[in-house]
Each structure stands twice: as C-alpha cells, then as structure tokens.
Amino acid sequence: MLFPLLSAPVPTADDGPAVTVDGVTLRRSDLLGASTAVAERLLGLGVRGPVAVWATPSAATVVAIVGALRAGVPIVPVPPDSGTGEVAHLLGDSGAQAWLGASPDAAGLPTVPVRLHARGWHHIPEPGADAVAMIMYTSGTTGAPKGVPVTHRAIAACLDGLADAWGWTDADTLVHGLPLFHVHGLVLGVLGAVRVGSPLVHTGRPTPAAYAAAGGTLYFGVPTVWSRIAADPGAAAALRGARLLVSGSAPLPVPVFERIRELTGHEIVERYGMTETLITVSTRADGERRPGWVGFPLDGVETRLVGDDGAAVRRDGESIGSLQLRGPMVASGYLRRPEATAEAWGADGWFTTGDVAVIDAGGMHRIVGRASTDLIKTGGFRVGAGEIETALLAHDAVREAAVVGLPDDDLGQRVVAFVVVESDGARVDSSTLIEFVGRTLSKHKRPREIRFVVDLPRNAMGKVQKKLLLD
Known part of the structure; x- marks a missing residue:
C-alpha cells in the first residue's frame, strides 16, 4: 500500500495541512477527496494505460499524480519546459492515452480534467505492489531519453529505506522547491511526504528567501540551491532550527558543505540515486556525514565495485571501480529497449550504474562520477x-x-x-x-x-x- 494514510476517512483531529504548493494549501481531507475524485474519473472512463502529467509545481499536479497512482494508472511526468519534439517522444514512447490535468497546446491527446475542489469518497482498491506506478525518463545524455517503468513496490521500498535512514516521520515538515518530474522532487519530495504523513511545503522556486521563510524541519535541495543559501548568511541562519538538510541529484562541493555547516550548524546529508534505481545509498541522520561521501546502502540494497576486467575492486577508500547494485527499488529494465536493458542489467539482477565510485573498509561510498565523463x-x-x-x-x-x-x-x-x-x-x-x-x-x-x-x-x-x- 503506497499511501496508507489515504486509505481511510480522515479523523477531524488529524485533518491538518498535507501539501502546500506555491501558497496553495490542501488539507489531508482535501487531498483524499480530490485524489479520490481523480481516481474515480479515470476508472469510470476506462483509462487503464499511462496518462501524461504536465508536471508544473502546482497543487493540481500533486492531486493528479496521487489520484492516478491510487487508481493504478501509470503516470508519465512531463517536464513543463519540454520542447515539442521532447513531448512527442515521451508521449509516443510511453504509449500515453491521455493528459491528466493541464496540457500543452496541440498535444494531440484527450484531456482528463483535474479539479482541486472535487470530492470523491468511494473506496479505491489498492493496486498490486508490482503494478507500474510511473514511467520516468532518463535525462537523455547518451541519446533519446529512455523510459523506466517504476513499480509501487520500488517506490515504497525506497521511501521506507529513506525514512529509516533519515528518521523521517509525520512530525517533520518537508520543504523544497524542486521540479516535480524527477526522482528527487517527485518521488522523494511529494510521494515521500504523502507516504510518511509529513506536511509538504513546496516553495514554487527554491530561492534562499523562500527556504528561510518556510519554517520546516526537513529540507531537500540540489547543490545549486545549497550554494545559493551558503552565499546568503541571513537565509542560512534561518535554517538553524531545522532537523535535517539533504542534498542530492549532483555532487555537493565540499566548500559548500563546510560553509553550510558554519552558517547553520548542520552537516548536510548526501545520498545517491538515479532514475533506474531511485535512491539506494545515503548518509544516515544518526551517523557520520563526511563531505563528498554519500553514505551506506539502504535496507535490502547490495553494492559492489568491479574493474575493467570484471574483477572485484578493493574496498579501501581509494581504489576506483564501476559501481553495480541491486535491491528492491531497482527497476528491472527499460521500456521496450531490450538491447539497452541487456547492456545495463545482468542475469543475476546486478545493475551497472555507469558511475565509478570508491567504498571504504566501513562500507561508506563516494561517487567519483560518470565513467564516461568523470x-x-x-x-x-x-x-x-x-x-x-x-x-x-x-x-x-x-x-x-x-x-x-x-x-x-x-x-x-x-x-x-x-x-x-x-x-x-x-x-x-x-x-x-x-x-x-x-x-x-x-x-x-x-x-x-x-x-x-x-x-x-x-x-x-x-x-x-x-x-x-x-x-
């Protein structure tokens, strides 16, 4: 069950803010009712295949995505800055049947409306754990973006592993201003908050002033965000009352780590993941935070380093090897790309990340970078x-x-x-x-x-x- 807190009517005492996006707040009952109405409409129209979501940072996007997932209809998050060629590729490759919510002009698919104030209260059967929840697309740095089917089971395993590593509970208030079409902003930053039950404040844009004003306990940012906050001592000082600061999606420069520690008293938690694997490795909230290192495998994750000859590389904190991993949140292949799947996934389930890394004797990981460029x-x-x-x-x-x-x-x-x-x-x-x-x-x-x-x-x-x- 991906969203256990949305599986039953909301007691009045628990009906606090669930999601605030760019100033628009949905209480838990609002999110339950509006997402149920979306699920009912999709099921009533007989929509079972993928639906595309124009993933703007908005409350409507959150309702659309949660509603589709509850209905068991896979979503295809489409970046709102996509060009026409990119949109056509994502829609055609995924086999999207419709747009859910707002859509770009002349997109060529029917649109299923999403209404924030609609309310549905029927019981929606939970999709199976192995049902595809979403089709996410890689960044396309080595060709056309590849679709990655991500299951409900994978998302749940990732989020539960992070909740354990970070001590993430419903007592937290999560703050971020990240895009809602990537793993970081969407899976962690939206679905994680809804699964854990921690209120989410999405700032619209991830500016230092917006982060400083949000009053959260848990903050997500990419290195560019933390670099800008490090350059704004006033905004950084406002984060001293937070419980945990998290960085990901790119390596965090050591000088930024050190400057944030100086200004806020916090050592940023770093983690590692990618579209094909979600998040698999992270520094723990109750453990050492070493600048430039991304921590330890989450529960159920195995990692290994191999050399150019396929032999195991020493875990000595210095020897560099190709990082391979497997675990419950790792996808099983690319959408309709058997050759690319065979190249990246071994028969024994190990996924070759394309990154090179070092692992020390205690099991802590440092990502050196992409094998092709770093x-x-x-x-x-x-x-x-x-x-x-x-x-x-x-x-x-x-x-x-x-x-x-x-x-x-x-x-x-x-x-x-x-x-x-x-x-x-x-x-x-x-x-x-x-x-x-x-x-x-x-x-x-x-x-x-x-x-x-x-x-x-x-x-x-x-x-x-x-x-x-x-x-």
Whole structure:
C-alpha cells in the first residue's frame, strides 16, 4: 500500500495541512477527496494505460499524480519546459492515452480534467505492489531519453529505506522547491511526504528567501540551491532550527558543505540515486556525514565495485571501480529497449550504474562520477574529476569548476578544467590555479589546461552537462 494514510476517512483531529504548493494549501481531507475524485474519473472512463502529467509545481499536479497512482494508472511526468519534439517522444514512447490535468497546446491527446475542489469518497482498491506506478525518463545524455517503468513496490521500498535512514516521520515538515518530474522532487519530495504523513511545503522556486521563510524541519535541495543559501548568511541562519538538510541529484562541493555547516550548524546529508534505481545509498541522520561521501546502502540494497576486467575492486577508500547494485527499488529494465536493458542489467539482477565510485573498509561510498565523463585516464593513472574540482573550488577566486578529460596523443587524456571565477577574481590566471591544485593533489592530477567560462551548462536539476563541454 503506497499511501496508507489515504486509505481511510480522515479523523477531524488529524485533518491538518498535507501539501502546500506555491501558497496553495490542501488539507489531508482535501487531498483524499480530490485524489479520490481523480481516481474515480479515470476508472469510470476506462483509462487503464499511462496518462501524461504536465508536471508544473502546482497543487493540481500533486492531486493528479496521487489520484492516478491510487487508481493504478501509470503516470508519465512531463517536464513543463519540454520542447515539442521532447513531448512527442515521451508521449509516443510511453504509449500515453491521455493528459491528466493541464496540457500543452496541440498535444494531440484527450484531456482528463483535474479539479482541486472535487470530492470523491468511494473506496479505491489498492493496486498490486508490482503494478507500474510511473514511467520516468532518463535525462537523455547518451541519446533519446529512455523510459523506466517504476513499480509501487520500488517506490515504497525506497521511501521506507529513506525514512529509516533519515528518521523521517509525520512530525517533520518537508520543504523544497524542486521540479516535480524527477526522482528527487517527485518521488522523494511529494510521494515521500504523502507516504510518511509529513506536511509538504513546496516553495514554487527554491530561492534562499523562500527556504528561510518556510519554517520546516526537513529540507531537500540540489547543490545549486545549497550554494545559493551558503552565499546568503541571513537565509542560512534561518535554517538553524531545522532537523535535517539533504542534498542530492549532483555532487555537493565540499566548500559548500563546510560553509553550510558554519552558517547553520548542520552537516548536510548526501545520498545517491538515479532514475533506474531511485535512491539506494545515503548518509544516515544518526551517523557520520563526511563531505563528498554519500553514505551506506539502504535496507535490502547490495553494492559492489568491479574493474575493467570484471574483477572485484578493493574496498579501501581509494581504489576506483564501476559501481553495480541491486535491491528492491531497482527497476528491472527499460521500456521496450531490450538491447539497452541487456547492456545495463545482468542475469543475476546486478545493475551497472555507469558511475565509478570508491567504498571504504566501513562500507561508506563516494561517487567519483560518470565513467564516461568523470573518470579520466591520463598517463597511465585513473583520476576522478570530482577530486580536482574540489581542489579548485577551495581557491577564493573560483565560483564553479568542471573537469573533463580531453583526447591527448601523449597522455591518452589530458586534464582540462572549465572555471567560472567570482566577480572580484577576474585577475586570477591559469598558472596560479594549476599551482594551487598542485599543493594538495598529486602531480598527475593537476589540470594541464584551464579554460575560463562565463557559466557552466546545467540541466533542470543543476547537474553540469559535461557532454556539452566535451563537444
């Protein structure tokens, strides 16, 4: 049962705020009644296949998604900034039968309306645990986005594992302003709150001022959000009363971790996941929080590192290997992509993440990055881009840094850093930064070249698009 708190009528004493999105509040009875009305309408119309949701940050989006999931109708979250070609791909590939709620013009599918004030009170049978809850799409960095069918069982396992790791209960108030079409903002940030019973305050946009004003106990953010809060001491100070701050979707720079600790008294919890696996590894609220490390496997998750030859890599905190994992929240394959599925999933259920990582003797994980862009093989050495980026960010003149390996006839790959400087740091030069990195890292890890840029290309979740830098 994905939403046990919505399976029965709401006692008056428990009818507190359930979801607030950009100033619109739904009490628990509102969410129960409106989502039931959505489920009744879908079932009454005979809609059983996937429905697309134009996933704007709105109360209507939350009602649409919760209602469809309760009806057992898979949802396809569509980013509201998608172009026409992207929308066509998601609709065609998923086989979406209709739009649920608002839709873009000329989308070509019928629309099932969602009304915040509609109320349905019939009992809705709970879908089976192995029923597909949603079809989420990868970011498409290596081709057209691939659909990942995610089951009710997988979502429940992920959220229960995180609730245990973070001590997340209905006594918390969750605050975030993340998009509602990714794992972070949708699965954790909406479905997690509804499952646990913690009120959700979605700020519309994740600005420092909005986070400071929300008065929550549990905050979710991507590194870009935490970086902006770290640059706003007043907003950061307002988070001192929180219980837990969580970062994900991209690596959190160590200087940001340290600055947030200085301003708020909190050490940010980091976690690791992806569309195909949901969240599988996390730092615990009651354990060590080591900057740059993402913690331990959630309940039921197994992880391993393998080398290029398929042999096991030592868990010594230094040796880099390809990260593979399996667990109850990991999907079983891509939608209608048997070749891609066979490439990523082994017959024994191990999923090859495409990330490289290190694991220490105690089992704590550090993600080095994507094997395709963050593992640099230079002069016979294997170097992680993140380590060099952290070293660069420690320089006062550096605001952002992204390190890649570019082809080199002599070295195989040479280390190249793309750097954004602070407004008052324009006078820093390449040799100064290269020498600065050389003070803390080995000689072979120093950048061979520094390229100064105005900004770094990022996606909607704040991840640097290194493929664009390589191109």
